[in-house]
Amino acid sequence: MSEAASGLNLDPDGDDFILSRTGDDGVTARIVLTAADILDLTRSALALRERDLAERQSASGEVEAVLATPVExxxxxxxxxxxxxxxxxxxxxxxxxxxxxxxxxxxxxxxxxxxxxxxxxxxxxxx
Structure with a gap:
């Protein structure tokens, strides 16, 4: 997979994946993830996104923050x-x-x- 703007990179490694991030200091941290780990990470990221959006809701509740992905x-x-x-x-x-x-x-x-x-x-x- 291509490197994201965040500096995160996810690459296949046999049946697993390597998640890496290079910091501003040039040091690269790597973690091995299984396919199940990737699914858990996806679910966790979505839950975190929803929690973050909920914190941005207006006090009146009239407007709801939504993160939407365009569909082609x-x-x-x-x-x-x-x-x-x-x-x-x-x-x-x-x-x-x-x-x-x-x-x-x-x-x-x-x-x-x-x-x-x-x-x-x-x-x-x-x-």
Whole structure:
């Protein structure tokens, strides 16, 4: 993987990964992570992000801070085993995030999307 602006770098190493960061002093710290560790790290980072956003909420609660990733394409497939629909979002930089939606939840999502889109079409254009 390419080096991020933060100076973090994650590279494959056989079945594992090496997470490295080079400090301002030029010293590089490295840690070996398994694929399971990467998933745990992802979940932890998302939880930390949500906690940070919650701390930025206005006292009135009228405005909600949201970190949103642009979506370039969407894929939808039925899960081979089970009753889920697999909804995959792909960002412009190629990152993919897949969700397994139970059919009932997918039907609710369709209704909500239709309602929001109908409201959006009916609303006057902002200038």
């Amino acid at each position: 394409t969407v894929a939808l497939h039925r899960e081979m085993l089970g009753d889920n629909l697999l909804l995959t979002f792909v960002s412009p930089d190629g990152n993919r995030l897949a969700f397994a939606l139970p059919s009932a939840l997918a039907a609710d999502l369709v209704e909500r999307l239709s309602s929001v889109l109908a409201t959006q079409v009916a609303a006057p254009a902002r200038q």
